[in-house]
Amino acid sequence: MNLIDVSASIKENGFAVLRGAISKRKAESVRGMIDDSIADMDKDRHSLYQDTSYCPELRATPEITSLYTDSICKTSVANLLEFTPEDPKRGQIALRFKESGPLHLPRPHIDGFPYGNNVIPRDSISPFLFLVGIFLSDVTEEFHGNFTVFPATHKLNHQKYLLEGLGGFPGGSSEIGSTPPVQICAEAGDAIICHYYLGHAPAINVSAKTRYAVFFRIGKAEGRIHQAEIMKNLWFGWRV
Numbered sequence: 001m002n003l004i005d006v007s008a009s010i011k012e013n014g015f016a017v018l019r020g021a022i023s024k025r026k027a028e029s030v031r032g033m034i035d036d037s038i039a040d041m042d043k044d045r046h047s048l049y050q051d052t053s054y055c056p057e058l059r060a061t062p063e064i065t066s067l068y069t070d071s072i073c074k075t076s077v078a079n080l081l082e083f084t085p086e087d088p089k090r091g092q093i094a095l096r097f098k099e100s101g102p103l104h105l106p107r108p109h110i111d112g113f114p115y116g117n118n119v120i121p122r123d124s125i126s127p128f129l130f131l132v133g134i135f136l137s138d139v140t141e142e143f144h145g146n147f148t149v150f151p152a153t154h155k156l157n158h159q160k161y162l163l164e165g166l167g168g169f170p171g172g173s174s175e176i177g178s179t180p181p182v183q184i185c186a187e188a189g190d191a192i193i194c195h196y197y198l199g200h201a202p203a204i205n206v207s208a209k210t211r212y213a214v215f216f217r218i219g220k221a222e223g224r225i226h227q228a229e230i231m232k233n234l235w236f237g238w239r240v
């Protein structure tokens with residue numbers, strides 16, 4: 001997808017999929033690091049890691065952060081904005097292990113609100129500009145732990161914020177929208193860039209294989225300073 005199409009797709013749908021954002025070799029090598037880390041994982045920590053990140057010791061390593069900084073994701077994001085946002089200091093290592101059915105669609109959320117075990121303090125928010133996901137394993141069928149997006153909900157969530165403020169998003173819950181959710185099918189090395197306000201969620205994984213992805217929250221540093229503007233202005237910082 002060229003840079004103009006990335007911009008048009010995010011404006012219209014709230015997301016753009018970038019095929020081959022990193023090489024399959026790099027994806028495989030990072031997957032190997034993750035496998036080594038989780039081999040000794042304390043199984044009691046699953047619920048905490050689901051809400052935060054697996055492999056805490058790997059999150060800020062160059063192998064993880066370069067998934068964003070050395071990929072077309074960084075140049076694509078820079079092209080959308082009037083400024084180059086700070087590079088992320090760490091990634092969220094998001095694994096989805098085999099689960100048992102029944103098949104069901106997840107409820108969407110937006111990030112930056114306190115819920116479950118995440119680290120956001122009660123009564124505060126932590127908005128940013130883009131959620132960028134890099135897929136490290138092939139997910140070629142639905143209900144295989146797919147990252148799932150709810151198209152165009154970035155516009156609905158923004159409208160809701162203007163009408164209801166933060167109270168409209170208990171636990172970060174998102175609007176569902178009228179377009180059916182899309183379970184993203186991706187190969188290792190593909191990536192997705194989502195608008196901050198886009199509703200998203202992980203789908204159940206009924207396959208035998210673990211889903212590996214790393215997510216970056218871009219514009220988080222800028223978000224700390226411009227929190228109110230990011231919430232009020234759907235295109236904050238955009239070249240438009």
Ligand SMILES: O=C(O)CCC(=O)C(=O)O
Pocket residue numbers: 092094095096111145146147148200201202203213215
């Ligand atoms: O793991 C996934 O596919 C979704 C992750 C997610 O929803 C999030 O980190 O906010």
